[in-house]
Amino acid sequence: MQKYTIILAIILFTCFTITILINVIRGNRNIDCGCGGILGDQQISWKIIIRNLLFVCALSFLSAVDISYSSVDSLILGNEETFDSYSFLVIFLAISTLFIFSTYTNLLKIKNKLLEFK
Structure with a gap:
């Protein structure tokens, strides 16, 4: 069950990252990321793309190892x-x-x- 959850998280982060990447490349950077919830007002940027890619790498590592630890x-x-x-x-x-x-x-x-x- 945990493997499926991790795979779903990888898919979601990848979709979010692709969507943010498309908008950053187009120059639409005045979009609120929504990362901070109600109080957050962070605009999309390359920093968010890199952060999401790091999350995808970490999740990929977790899906590759035995998660019985x-x-x-x-x-x-x-x-x-x-x-x-x-x-x-x-x-x-x-x-x-x-x-x-x-x-x-x-x-x-x-x-x-x-x-x-x-």
């Missing part, structure tokens, strides 16, 4: 260890840090937009 450490080291609490804590803290940083940068953008209206 339960942690990133066991995937890198080649061990089939169980998913321990330390690995969960590291992944949770990394994801939390990314969300906090993203929220902080979005709040700064909102603050700057509100200051422009004064």
Whole structure:
């Protein structure tokens, strides 16, 4: 089941990337990417195309390897260890840090937009 999910994600990212690529080549860069949700106002660019291609490469790698691994450490080291609490804590803290940083940068953008209206 995970293989099908990864393959579907590869197909979707490829379609999104091709669509963005067509518009960037045509010069239609005033299109909102939609990447940041409601608060995001990022325009399509070559940076987004490269990011999506990196996602496609990572997903392709995941579809090629045995995905019975339960942690990133066991995937890198080649061990089939169980998913321990330390690995969960590291992944949770990394994801939390990314969300906090993203929220902080979005709040700064909102603050700057509100200051422009004064």
